[in-house]
Amino acid sequence: xxxxxxVDDNVLNLQLxxxxxxxxxxxxxxxxxxxKAIEVAESEPLDLILMDLRMPVMDxxxxxxxxxxxxxxxxxxxxxxxxxxxKGERELLLTSGFDGYIDKPIDVNSFVHTIAEFLPKG
Numbered sequence: 001x002x003x004x005x006x007v008d009d010n011v012l013n014l015q016l017x018x019x020x021x022x023x024x025x026x027x028x029x030x031x032x033x034x035x036k037a038i039e040v041a042e043s044e045p046l047d048l049i050l051m052d053l054r055m056p057v058m059d060x061x062x063x064x065x066x067x068x069x070x071x072x073x074x075x076x077x078x079x080x081x082x083x084x085x086x087k088g089e090r091e092l093l094l095t096s097g098f099d100g101y102i103d104k105p106i107d108v109n110s111f112v113h114t115i116a117e118f119l120p121k122g
Contacts, residue, residue, distance in 0.1 A: 002047040002119050005029045007037040007063070008081065009055040017050060017081070017106060024112040032056075034063025041073045048118050050081040050102070053093075061096060068097050077118045081106070 004021055008014040009032045018028040029044060031037040034051075035058045041049060049067065053060040064078045079100040080093045090101045100118050102111075 001025055001027055003027045003029065003045060004115070005031060005037060005040050005044070005046050005049045006081075007031045007034065007049065007055070007060065008052040009033060010052070013052070013104060013106075016108070017111070020106065020108050020111050021115070034058030034060055034066075037063045038066050038073075041067050041076060042070065046073075046076050047120055048115065049076055049078045050115070051078050051098075052104075053080060053082045061093075064097055079115070079118055 004026050006014055006017045006028055008017065014030050014032070018030055021028050029040055031040050033055045037049065037051065051060040051064055060080065067073045067076065067078055077099040079102055080098045081102050081104060083104040093101050102114055
């Protein structure tokens with residue numbers, strides 16, 4: 001079982017992702033902004049972070065950069081989970097430090113298989 005932090009300020013998106021992951025046997029934690037995501041990442045063992053980009057307090061890009069700059073958390077894959085799929089956005093996110101990119105709204109039928117590629121094998 002993997003521990004996955006889902007970060008999204010939209011409660012329905014957060015719940016849908018968490019429920020989908022939990023039904024597949026994963027343990028989930030939730031956060032509603034980037035600052036809370038950093039706090040959870042620094043205090044909880046995690047296998048993956050799914051990060052929305054546009055949130056209050058601190059956006060997903062800044063939170064990801066903070067997580068990747070911290071020696072204790074830089075090993076955690078951070079995957080952008082966003083509805084802002086503008087042309088070239090995926091490449092920009094990957095070159096900025098995200099480990100992957102998943103479009104919203106999530107497809108509950110393929111979501112668990114999609115995130116599996118970012119989880120530790122074993």
